[in-house]
Amino acid sequence: MKSKTWVPYAFLALPLTMYAIWVIFPIFQTFVLSFTNWDGVSPKFDLIGFENYKRLFSDPYFKLSLNNNVKWLLAFVFGNIPLGLGIALLLDQKFKGDRIYKTLVFLPMTLSFVVIGQIWSWMLEPRYGAINSFFRAIGLSTFAKPWLSDPKIVTYALIAAASWRQIAYAMVLFLAGLKNVPRELVEAAYVDGANKWERFWYVILPMLRPATIIAVTVNVIDSLRAFDIVYVLTRGGPFYSSSVLANYMYIQSFHNYNMGYGASIAVIQFLITFGFILVYLLTALRREESTV
Amino acid sequence: MRHRKFSLIFTYMLATLIVIIWMFPFVVSLFTAVKPLDELMSQKGLWLPPKSVHLENFKRAWTEANMKRYFLNTLIITAPSVLGALFISSLAAFALAWYEFKLNKLILFIFVGGMLIPFQMLLIPVYRFSVNVGIYDTYLGIILFHISFQLGFCTFFLRNFMKTIPRSIFEAALIDGAGHFTIYRKIVMPLVVPALSALGILEFTWIWNDYLWSLVLIQSDMKKPVTLGLTTLQGQWVSDWSIIAAAALIAAVVPITVFLIFQRYFIEGLTVGAVKG
Structure with a gap:
């Protein structure tokens, strides 16, 4: 097909143009903006070199947000992925009604974070909220906490709300991975006398490697771009205690009109995510090569 | 055989428990949506089932809100x-x-x-x-x-x-x-x-x-x-x-x-x- 080289470009013209305008150029513009003091309103702005970045490193709220993102990341990777895997293993067994169970666990995955946030506000509300009133009803009132207004626990409460959806996502990825584990292999191990744990550790888990890599990457990226739940439930408060980078970037840019400064936060977020994106791309493309 | 049966019961129990926990937030929202305001405020908690079902809330959300x-x-x-x-x-x-x-x-x-x-x-x-x-x-x-x-x-x-x-x-x-x-x-x-x-x-x-x-x-x-x-x-x-x-x-x-x-x-x-x- 090398004769008419313009043909593929004719097909690509419209999609590439749109992608360039709304995705590719903006990425470069944000880089440039991060070296300016633009306020988002006035037509003029100055190049100020690395000032924004220097400011970031002495900004306590930036550190707080970054720190919270690390909490999100650790909880997503070391909490949600094992839990998702556990639920997937449990529901992957053949039993009557297994599909209904899977469907129900998966349901939060279809919801907007705004709806999830709203639903969880009824759970976390301090006086009448389901969690606290439930604890009080069973005589464990010491566990009833002001979930969204105590700076020490608010981030964990938000992570719990997000995990409701994220665990379901991990479960789906692992369920798909489990489909690719040949039953004969597991049975052969059983015949050879491997117990349940050994079959899982030495046979099933290695076969789940691709699913695990994807699940980790997806969760890392999602934990770094968490925004909606935080914005809807607390706006990052009280006093920035539940702020994350995405949220802080939005507030700096669109509430405080520090667009140059906001851009530099976005760039930091980009740089952190970049490593993980590379891992994902390499995995995806390698899988790609093997199927072509 | 006995072992198998036991493990199946265990699977069901655990799976059911997980689904109950997973559906809990949905159920709470549904309860909240059908309770009248005075019941919400006088009751001990949002997780309790409504005494009566008020579907007008949906109608009001749809039109008034x-x-x-x-x-x-x-x-x-x-x-x-x-x-x-x-x-x-x-x-x-x-x-x-x-x-x-x-x-x-x-x-x-x-x-x-x-x-x-x-x-x-x-x-x-x-x-x-x-x-x-x-x-x-x-x-x-x-x-x-x-x-x-x-x-x-x-x-x-x-x-x-x-x-x-x-x-x-x-x-x-x-x-x-x-x-x-x-x-x-x-x-x-x-x-x-x-x-x-x-x-x-x-x-x-x-x-x-x-x-x-x-x-x-x-x-x-x-x-x-x-x-x-x-x-x-x-x-x-x-x-x-x-x-x-x-x-x-x-x-x-x-x-x-x-x-x-x-x-x-x-x-x-x-x-x-x-x-x-």
């Missing part, structure tokens, strides 16, 4: 965005799947890379661009953005699917003298219908559920989609929890229904192109 308008706006935004993204990405996918040319891999890489970028990288320039071109706070502005933003994932997804179609079909058509656009329209597109449906369902849910971009690109109340409308309600109806709960359930009903009907497509799409959330 403007959910009707928000719902319509979401439809106006979502339908063209999904169709546009599918159509335009299919053009790119066709080029990348069938033709060998120098920039093929690079362009694919750009599409895939772009879809993984944290969207904060786009926020300010896209907002500024919309204001400058005069499409800020218009349906068109947000639709064009959604289409473009989804191109990366859709192109990647469709291209991979097209790659599974035997190449001989394409080559035979070329030898028969079919034009390139005819091959795209008459041969390849009918073959990718299953992929288009899976992708369409996913995209529909994502765009339906979008919040951030509406927050940045839409301002007037008359154009707000349900997600943005819902957060507006939180401010206006602060003390009327039932109305907000009813509104949240209204916002959730469409994606849940779509998922239940097209479950298989949805999960296939999600696991094939597992990167997005």
